[in-house]
Amino acid sequence: MKVELQNISKRFGSVLANDEVSLTVEAGTIHGLLGENGAGKSTIVKIISGFVSCDRGQILLNSQPVQLKTPEAAIDAGIGMLHQDPLDFPALSVLENFMLGWGIGNGQTKDNLSHFPFSMLLPKSRAARQLKKLARQFNFTLDIHETLENLSVGERQQLEILRLLSLGVQTLILDEPTTGISATQKEALFGAMKQLAAAGKSIIFVSHKLEDIEVLCDRVTVMRQGKVVGHCDIPQTETEVQSIAPLLVEMMFGRELAQPNKPKTAQADVALQLNHILIKDDRLNLKVQHLNVQCGEVIGLAGLEGSGQQLLLLLCAGLLPATSGTLYINGTNMTPKSYSDYLKAGVGLLPADRLQEGLVRGLSIQEHFILHQPYHHWFINWKDTLASTVQAINLFNIRGQPNTTVERLSGGNQQRTQLALLPIPLNLLLMEHPTRGLDIESSLWVWQQLIARCQTGTAILFTSSDLDEMMQYSDRIIVFSGGNISQPISTTELTVDKLGQMIGGNLN
Amino acid sequence: GTPAPTNSPTAQQSPASNEPTQDALTVGLILVGPQNDAGWSQTHYEGMKYVTQKLPNVKLEYVDKVNPADRPNIKGSQVADDLIAKGAKLIIFNSDDFKDDALETAKKHPDVPVIHASGDYAWKEGKNYKNQPNLSNIMPQMEYGRMIAGCAAALNTQTGKIGFLGPLINDETRRLVSAAYLGSKYCWENYRKKSPQDLKFKVTWIGFWFNIPGVTLDPTKVADDFYNGGYDVVMTGIDTPEAAVQAKKAADAGKDVKFLHYTLKTGCDLAPDICIGVPIYNWGPSYLEAIKQAQSGKFQSEFVWAKPDWQNLNNPDTSTVGFVRGKALSPENNKFLDQFIKGLGDGTINLYKGSLKFQDGTDYLKAGETATPQQIWYMPQLLAGIEGPSQ
Amino acid sequence: MSLKLGSFIPNSQLKLQNACWVIVTFALIALIIFLAGASPLQVVTSLWNGAFGTPDQTARVFATLAPLLLCASGLIFTFTAGLYNLGIEGQITVGAIATTFALRILQESLPASLVITSGIIAGITGGVAWGLLAGILNVYGKVNEIFAGLGLNFVAQGLALYLVFGPWKRPGIASMSGTELFDESLWLPTLGNTEATPIALILAGLGLILTVTVLRGTYFGLQLRAVGQNPRAAYILGIPALRQLLNAFGICGALAGIAGALQVVGVFHRLIPNISSNLGFLALLVVMLAGSSILWIFPISLFFSALNIGSLQLPLSLNLESSLAGVIQGTLVLCVLLGRGLSKQPKLNPKT
């Protein structure tokens, strides 16, 4: 199905998320959508899928103008979308998730159901058959009776794709689907998408990752600050692809980016020592025989999401007790201590979910700084703290006022605020996806700050799904796979390819 | 008519004509339940209506539902203050629960006569006498109404099982339940000619005068349990009509059950066909008497335990306690009941006579002994033969 | 959530809109009164006379105001911590029970003023205990505070009933009228021959001032707000989130406990089953109406207690059901809540 967008605009409050966006996706092609963070990619695809309604503009399907005011209308029109944040039902079973949405609207799934009153009933057995069939086709393994919350992000994404296919969609939209799925799953997914495109379906593929776009897409549209910057066809040959990459980067960011460099920062003293640690979780048992982290050293924790990296970070932060084993920070045994002792010992955590775990909605930047100060008095001195807040805002280049509540800050500025809140000095800094959701420019800035801290002796442990980032900034990397962990490997002995293989399960 | 004879030495016979010479007087009536509750509070309201009819220069101001559930944070004494501020010159409290409020009001307004219906603070010979010159108590001798009701129940039960839907446990309710039992036992033995062992008389207390979910037992359930458990006659002592309502439902469902209502003469109306009768209160005559005294400036603290008019039990002008018979009472049983009432009236039947035992086996009255008023009023336990807790 | 007490920035526009909604509300209430066959003007006069007609009545308004203010102050703490403390009724009740207990065992042996003081302290202890129980169920048992609170209300009520009808009943009598009256020396001193006790008012005033100060000016207040907004993030920030949640429950319980104590030593002079007199629920309405403007607690509480006391006049002078007062209070709060939503509407639907 051919999808045409004409002059779509959408405003959220003061942000013009889409500004006169026009693009065409031909039937039978895979169309990439590329752009920095906040460029408006998700917004435009949400408009196509009826999740968000546009302020102005027109959508044409097979050259017919259509109104896609609700997801129902979009599904009716044969458009299905895999959302960036998974939109499924953790409390329901796989099968129920699969069926949910069948028979809504006038889509073809409605027609092939039996007649009233049986159409009222849940078509469990048929759904089970279809799910199993589709799963086999794409080489996914899913226990249909399992509750969804017990599945990994990747599995949930697989299910969602199968569900969309079961709806018989003609246009499939995938908003950043490659985060959190394994290399083999990714291959299967890409294969499936090519297969679908060959069958005449149109596919819109949203990503940050140039490589993904390059291997998968026939054509790409680049967005910046809500506007379409340009389109280009992806050439077929490897060398031509190589030549187009810098062009795309320039289109995305308006200029070429400087390559980051990381000086050596590791020092002799041991900042963190783990001995015979066992951590138990609902789904994982994680064993760490022995680990020494030097002051100033950066350790990357690589692996698929949910392979145990987060458990290790939480353990080192003092937020998750170990079942057995000991943990030393700067020579002090921290095993039996509480979270507040960890804070006193100079441990800092930078959670990935900024507004859920890192910052408190409804509180201003200044109030965050006040809360962060170790206090000795009952009463708050609003005047003094204002001065220090203004200082920090200037230092970290946060675009916001002291009394701006944090949820009104942009994602990047929230991250800057989180960084500004980290106490100085710090012995151990633990970060989940420090640059997730940040554009390349902001990422560079963030890492500059972090490297400066390493130079003062702070040891860093971080997780990231971006292998390039991991290779670039880590001194050593530990690879996690299903609760097993590798020995720390120096980045000098690694390549991205080798790392990818290890993440895929080949730890040796 | 003539006012009620009372056992009080100060009670006087005076002509009942409307004497316009007496001053206009506003009476403040404080009711614990709704004025239209088809029960206890309504009898007081109607009693005062009776007074205002007889004495047109008496004006009635009333506040109903003065209880902590309906009017939280309002005390009876506060309502009395307001009524007095509005010009009330005499205050009537209509519930046992108001005893502190009555005393407080009497103390705070020494020139305002206060009548507490039920209670014993004005009883010199009682256990709780408070020397408060402007406070009186009035209570009809409902124990006789209860005896008659108990007798009627015993005459009508087929299964020999009588249920009593009791409110909360205190001297008054123990007195009345015991009286009902005495009446039942007497008629069971003497008119039905059956052995007292075959009579089951059970009381279940719900814990208050009406249902408060989560607080009291549910009287609907208790009544159902009675009817379903073979108690084919249930008498009630609570303010609300569950016994009647559930009897009607049970009867509609084909069960042979009957009930006795309480307090108000229209009590049978909910289910006339299966109603045995209603022991009723008639406050009018006692109130009339007291208000006349207040009008003439002769109000004195007294404890009025007002008697029924045995000659004409249901006479609205003379009898403070009555018994309205329901349709379910057969002519034959009516005759027995007449005999019983007559016996009570002329003293040939005195049920407060030994030997009687308490539930725990101790003596209430030794053989041949007759109960003193104090023994009747302050009933520390239920009598032996009654099933159900005393405390 | 409409109940974020976080923002202390005055928003005059919002205030104006609120005022408009209050006017709409009163029009609505006038309509209800009219339909019930009475004149709104008469109702207003009657309510006014009922609340301020005699010194007795005025005193009663202030006697009700004190516990209401205390409960409202307590609820501000729990609301700030993001909790709907519907268990406040039970906290008042247990406070009152504890006070009664203290009075009963100490009245023989200590001078009156000491007995009263210990009674109030016992009330605080009782309130705190019951508040913390709800808190522990909420924090450690993961039981939603609304349902824990409602359940504990019934349990507290059951406890009061058990005591009034059981071990503490008057000799020979078990009745809703409560336990034996305490000796007059154990009654809080009143103004003249009325029922207003200056001590209660002073305690309530202190409670409110303390509340405002703590929430606006202290680290604890700020921490509570952070916990109320997002306990997980607050914990990671280094705030002892669970402890502060428990503190909020405890402080609210303490203030409710004082209110319960005052109901015993200042108002009823005994324990009655419904000792809380629905003041806790009324205080919830007060706080909901005040929203983020803490200082509005005072006039609203005054208005509500005047309505409650004045409503007694409705049946007396107009032959109207006095539950009209509750209808007025409820309608007022409902309309203001809906009005708040309506005034925010334009922002949610940006014009194109």
Added chain:
Amino acid sequence: MDIIVILSTAIATSTPLIFACLGETITERAGVINLSAEGTVLMGAMTGFALAKYTNNLLLGFLGAAIVGATIAAILAFGAITLKQSQIAIGFVLALLCSDLSSFLGNPIVRVSGPTVPSFKLPLLQDVPILGQLLFQSDLLVYTSYLLILFTWFYFYRTRQGLLLRAIGEQPYSAFARGTNVVLLRYLYTLLGGALMGVAGAAFSLDFKAGWSHRHTAGYGWIALAIVIFGGWNPLRVALGAYLFGILQSLASVAQSTIPDVPTQVFTVAPFALMILVLVLTSSEGLEQALKPLPPSVRRLVAQMIRTTPPAALGKTFEPD
């Protein structure tokens, strides 16, 4: 007394609670807490009784009560869904407001007699040994409540619309993305739940606590809210909770004569203490641990039966865009 008789009374008299609890269950499953239950039941009882009395038509009484219940729910829905105000706050205010309103408007019909639902023994079924006496010798309202329990369960777990209902209470945004009109459905189920709570009121005033008086059913609304949680939002378990409450109430009166030393308050308070206990037990981590050793399929089944996790979006506003 015959245990069957006690049980059958307890079951029949729990009928109004069944309606109220199922109404609340449906509402909460859709993600909306209707805290106004107390006021709604009272208003339903008052209007149901008044209508049935003046029209002398029981059906009209029930219908009127349902409409009143739905209207109150509509105010909640408007405030909570459309205006996105706190459901708790609006529901709570409505609970207090409607309680007082029922007293105010219902004053003229206090303690007058009115029509009641006639008893009706189900032919054939009533003769089944034990079960017949236990379940099928009451009236049509009671049988309706049985059907309602089964139907609600069937609807929740066996129909498409039921799956959607659970979906909008769990993840409204996901449901929206799948083409569900979340706002419309939430309105619908809130109104439906409110209507059932109204019917519960009428079931009291026209059947199980026949008549009307001030605060006639005071307390039952709060009790219904507690039972829904006890029942873990599962219709069968909720019904079980309601019956358990009824049985405890019956036991209280039986116990008074058989074990007089136990204060009555123990039984009246027991359901609440029990509710809290069940909540603590089922929501604690210990339970998960205890279930660990079971094989996954059994564990899932057991977990589903004793799960008391509320619908994930319960009480939260839904703001697409």
